[in-house]
Amino acid sequence: MRQVTLTIDGRKVTVPENYTVLEAAKKLNINIPTLCYLPDINQIGACRMCLVEVKGARSLQASCVLPVAEGMEVKTNTPQIRQTRKTILELILSDHNRECTTCVRSNNCELQSLSRQLGIEDIYFKTKLSPSHIDDLSPSIVRDQSKCILCRRCIAVCHQVQGVGVIQATNRGFHTTVEPAFGLSLNEVACINCGQCIQACPVGALKEKDDTEKVWQALADPDKHVVVQTAPAVRVALGEEFALEPGSIVTGKMVSALRLLGFDKVFDTDFAADLTIMEEGTELINRIKNGGKLPLLTSCSPGWIKFLESYYPDMIDNLSTCKSPQQMMGAVIKTYYAQKAGVDPAQIYSVSVMPCTAKKFECQRPEMNSSGYQDVDAVLTTRELAKMIRQAGIDFASLPDED
Numbered sequence: 001m002r003q004v005t006l007t008i009d010g011r012k013v014t015v016p017e018n019y020t021v022l023e024a025a026k027k028l029n030i031n032i033p034t035l036c037y038l039p040d041i042n043q044i045g046a047c048r049m050c051l052v053e054v055k056g057a058r059s060l061q062a063s064c065v066l067p068v069a070e071g072m073e074v075k076t077n078t079p080q081i082r083q084t085r086k087t088i089l090e091l092i093l094s095d096h097n098r099e100c101t102t103c104v105r106s107n108n109c110e111l112q113s114l115s116r117q118l119g120i121e122d123i124y125f126k127t128k129l130s131p132s133h134i135d136d137l138s139p140s141i142v143r144d145q146s147k148c149i150l151c152r153r154c155i156a157v158c159h160q161v162q163g164v165g166v167i168q169a170t171n172r173g174f175h176t177t178v179e180p181a182f183g184l185s186l187n188e189v190a191c192i193n194c195g196q197c198i199q200a201c202p203v204g205a206l207k208e209k210d211d212t213e214k215v216w217q218a219l220a221d222p223d224k225h226v227v228v229q230t231a232p233a234v235r236v237a238l239g240e241e242f243a244l245e246p247g248s249i250v251t252g253k254m255v256s257a258l259r260l261l262g263f264d265k266v267f268d269t270d271f272a273a274d275l276t277i278m279e280e281g282t283e284l285i286n287r288i289k290n291g292g293k294l295p296l297l298t299s300c301s302p303g304w305i306k307f308l309e310s311y312y313p314d315m316i317d318n319l320s321t322c323k324s325p326q327q328m329m330g331a332v333i334k335t336y337y338a339q340k341a342g343v344d345p346a347q348i349y350s351v352s353v354m355p356c357t358a359k360k361f362e363c364q365r366p367e368m369n370s371s372g373y374q375d376v377d378a379v380l381t382t383r384e385l386a387k388m389i390r391q392a393g394i395d396f397a398s399l400p401d402e403d
Contacts (some may be wrong), residue, residue, distance in 0.1 A: 006072035021063040021074055022050055025133030032076050033085060035092075035151055035202060037064045042200075047149075048088055049114065052076050052394045058370040060084060086118045093120070110202035111149070124258050137185040139364050140193035140209055140357040147205035148178050154197035154206060164307070166191045178205075192312040194242050194303035195357030205279055208357050208381045212388050215378050219262040227337075229267040229329045232337035234382050241386035242396040252401020257389050259402065265337075269352070272329035276300060279322040293317045298315040300324050302362035323375075326352050326359055327368050345373050353380045 036047040052063045055073035129380045133145035159165040166189040239248035243274030299320040338345040363376040
């Protein structure tokens with residue numbers, strides 16, 4: 001591909017001709033602030049936070065959508081640019097209607113980091129919108145319109161990456177909102193509860209349904225035998241919540257923390273994943289031998305199952321009949337484990353810690369009670385578990401490793 005050379009803040013850089021100015025600046029380690037930008041997903045220049053000055057241009061340009069050109073001269077840090085970015089952010093914040101310290105993304109809110117970068121120190125605002133602007137009917141996802149900054153990153157992920165498209169920009173101008181069509185709840189449309197919109201949201205306008213209080217109540221009930229299972233991803237992600245090196249494996253500390261929280265038994269979902277492999281393998285052999293429906297598609301992911309049910313119902317017969325590892329573990333706990341431990345399954349409260357918000361939806365499916373009891377009673381995300389550890393005053397980093 002043809003290369004072009006341009007100058008950014010007095011420094012020359014040579015990049016492929018299909019680069020944007022934002023990408024070229026990254027090659028020079030120049031940090032141009034962004035908000036609505038998501039690489040390869042949402043490049044629409046809507047927030048205007050990435051404005052730059054181009055020699056010969058009549059106005060400031062959005063660098064995330066501005067193609068590079070041979071000989072282009074760009075400035076990213078002039079007084080006009082700094083003041084414009086600051087004004088834009090102040091307008092966003094004044095309409096954002098929230099206090100950052102109470103946001104689920106307090107530790108990694110992109111508005112906070114941008115505010116610090118642009119020299120805006122005080123970003124506390126009272127909530128003006130009524131509770132009617134909070135959609136919490138979904139078992140997995142809460143949508144708080146008062147926090148939305150209209151960056152459209154959630155729309156891009158839902159449409160372009162997940163292929164679901166249940167959220168969109170409605171109305172126009174100052175009346176624009178991001179929500180499902182006709183003002184419906186996420187629980188009333190074909191949302192698959194995957195939570196990718198939460199991951200994309202920079203400010204916490206979308207967050208997981210908080211089930212920590214239900215778990216606290218179970219832990220405080222002396223008549224409940226409270227057990228927990230943890231997914232493999234949790235033991236790697238949890239450390240980041242406590243400022244440990246990203247990718248740190250904190251299995252032992254996690255188990256120690258779970259026992260300190262009051263869980264009677266700690267199980268590993270890896271065991272049920274092995275059961276799933278054996279069950280799905282057996283089912284595949286049976287289908288091959290007896291002319292069953294092929295190909296056999298895994299049923300491990302509840303988001304995937306909901307996607308198939310909603311958008312490709314003709315392929316439901318291709319799904320494995322096996323439960324997911326989470327639900328298998330829940331069923332084993334309330335049958336085999338209950339019998340071996342001599343515990344009444346009616347008194348067992350089964351919690352799982354999962355990286356996926358769709359698991360919250362899955363545990364509530366009516367068919368997930370073949371033992372006569374709900375297989376899994378509550379699902380926590382990694383972030384919710386970290387919240388409980390902090391609430392309990394546990395110094396996670398100093399915990400000993402337990403099995």
